Amino acid sequence: MPGHEASFELHDIDKDTALATSYQAMQNLNWPVKFATADTLLGNTAGGWRAGQQITIAVTGQQLTVASESGDNGSDTVNEKNTAAFIKAYQSAEKKMGRKTIAENLQAISILREFTTDNAIEEDQKNTATAEARRVPPAKILMTWLLIAANIGVFVAMLLNGATVFEKAGLNITYIDWGSNFSPLTLSGDWWRLASNIFVHFGVIHLGVNMYCLYMAGRCLEPLTGKVKLAGAYISAGVAGSIISLWWQEGLVNSAGAAPAIFGLYGVLLALLSMGLFPKLTRQPALQSFGIFVVYNVAYGLKSHVDHAGNIGGLLAGLIIGYIYVFALLREREGQRLLWITSLVLVITAGAAYAYLQQNEVPEIQRSRALKEAETLGFKDVEQFNTKLGEVAQMVDEAMAPLQDTALNSAALKVKISQTSFPMLAMATTNLQQMQRYDVPDKMKQKTALLLNYIQWRRKQLDLYNKMGEPGSADNFVPALKQINDSVSALMLQLQQL
Template identity: 35%
Template sequence: MAVGFTPKFVEEYPLDNLSTAQFLVIVHESVNDLGWETSYVSPTGIIAYTANGVFGWNAIIRITIENDTATVKSSSAGSEMFDFGRNKKAVKSLVEAIDEFKSKLSAEDIEEKHLQLSANFPPAGDDYLKLPPQGTAEQINGFLTIFKPQPGYFVTPVLFNLNILVFILMAIKGVDILSPTVADLLQWGANFKPLTLDGQWWRLLTNVFLHIGILHLLLNMYALVYIGLLLEPHLGKLRFITAYLLTGLLASITSLWWHENTVSAGASGAIFGMYGVFLAMLTTDLIEKSTRRALLTSIAVFVGYNLLNGLKSGVDNAAHIGGLVGGLIIGYCFTLSLKKPADIRLKHSLIAILTIITLITCGWIYKAMPNDIGDYDKGMEMFTSNETRALEVYNMKGAPRPKVLTAIKKGIGYWNEDIKILERVDKLSVPEPIKMRDKKLKQYLDLRIKSFEIMYKAVDENTDKYNADMNYYNHQIQVIIDSMKAVE
């Protein structure tokens, strides 16, 4: 059972007495007999695709011929960690077919078929099989190597390690590693509309490095390493980190726009952005045809499945969609410079323009977005402050009558200010339970004003004849307070 970020199986096959041309024809016929698709043929080998359908397991088969030996390699085309021996089985099937065709084909057949193949050979200098591999998955030979920056895989492990470091620091500070509380997430920088729009714009980025439990972290980090191994060698360090941060920002602003009262955290928005970049590239000719087709199917199925899975509660699908769409746009823009790798000025100009446009767009949305929950909370802070001041009159036993009367008048003023606050916040878009509570608060304020007016008369006339009325209003006030506590 092969295991790795790109599961594979490799076997050496001696040509024995066959020439390179003869072996090439035999391999080509064997691939066709197995029902696989040949996507590339050159004098030095063949690249084929198993073509088992969108939802079947598929592999990229690469046969390269050097000296008197052929190297047969099967690599999983999907985003899997285990291949359960399927790559080995694919190689064995091809080897068996080769052995069979060695005795089937005559010398005349081989010569004729080689002439047909050679008509489509690429120029010697453009032989894809002679080029060094663009990916870095081959360099990841052990678990610890995924943590180590190396050529073609530099930014990905830095981001990987940073996410893990933040999680470890949270755990050291006492945050539950399985199910952190909302308060802990907010303290560490989660995205939450009332706070983010209240001047804490930095939450749009900090939440991208924050995770809601160890399972959330592990799933996102696997997806990050997988897409990083595939994509970073093509983009390079600067494009990769730019795309990651910009799509993470776009994911966060989309989540902010969509949700009124959701605490959001995780790298998945940025990771979806990188999958979007890769999807854009896979629709161009930047990547070899057989690899492009296999990966396009795999990545599209992965993205589709996760978007559908995100429809269930508790998943911030808005961030996923925002990151994905942003990634597609950035990916198509990047292809302009990727097709001209020698034009460094074009590369840097595109990065600068994309960064400026993204920051301006996000800044405009941030400024234009209403913060009804945040405004409501601010209003209720003023409400509570006024209430505290009004109730201070109950701590004035033994104070001179004029001073008490002044305090009662001020209290009535505070209650009236709270009524105005409720009228203002009633125009905001807040959840229905809050609106129901505000209706009870209005009743509470009306009773408070009436009780203070009776209290003023009692103190001013220095009489006990209003005690029954006072007790009635105080009882009604307590009933409302108790009913609101029961709902909370």
């Protein structure tokens, strides 16, 4: 930073007179004096703190030092001119200083000293309060840490049960198993999914951003609201967001994440801010974290399926809850303890959830169909598998058709079996062997294995029909044919159950 200083001897002038004369010199230069201590004056040139230069006058023994400092864009030449101008003004004022002027200037300096002291104390208190706000003891935000631990614990458990670290939104049956807001299930009896889904996350990035914002919201709110109110707001806003998500979105919904609950906490925060109940020193970090949270959700939503309806629902619910908490907090400041307020919030939330679920109940058949579709989430070859499966079924039907043709005699049946049935079953076997390598759920792989076994029994069945066509041999093969038919029936039953 450019600057310049100059000193000169005072020649038996006491400190107070030197400071009074310096004060007068700055007045004559139209340089306002802003602060004062026992032996220093601090002011600036006419341009102000930003456009001008800072001027410091210090008296040490029988020496007076004047310093001029400017911003990064200033120059040493300007500062040299400032120090020279002050010395000239000092010398001029010194010749005209009378007792009255000295007394008036010392009175002005005394007032500045008081202001400087008060300002320093206020600044020190502000810094102390800010430091205390930043050092929130873990015990004061215990519920926040418990909620974070619960979210992380569920995520780790899901990883151990088939979820992946980086996951596309919900394309894995594990998320449904662990309680995501899967609409056919939520609306057909799994009411608990309205709350469980706010502890389920689609990948580590989804979890990480939400936990950071949960921590920022919790460290601001929990010291003010307490553990119970914070937990009540988290659950109630999360459930409200889940309901809004189901109501707003058409068709199949599979949503999860703590975002609606966290939006709810920020809704509570905004309500407390609007009523002046939030500490000033923690407003800025709270609003900054809220801004980061909103930007992330909007940006993330541009490239993936984000449940914005649920987020907005959680925010609005949080605002309502926040104003209810305002009522309670004001009463608590007057000495009243409204222990029932969180219970009231939870009861209202539960009542709204019950009413919505009753009015939008899904039939059991739709639930069963959705569960079967859900089992195929995240597997890339399901559609190709189903196409091939249809082809295999057609091949097997064509292979077995000659046995249903009563117009065929034994010789003609043998020809049909040899030229049509066996080739068709061979093609079906080849297709099934290819299907074994597809990326499909385990149940589909089990179906493939059963079908291969089924085709082997059908080949044995056709072989027997060939042999039964020989004169006098039919009765000998009846027991074997019955065994084959029983095995085929058992396999068909297993296939139907899949």
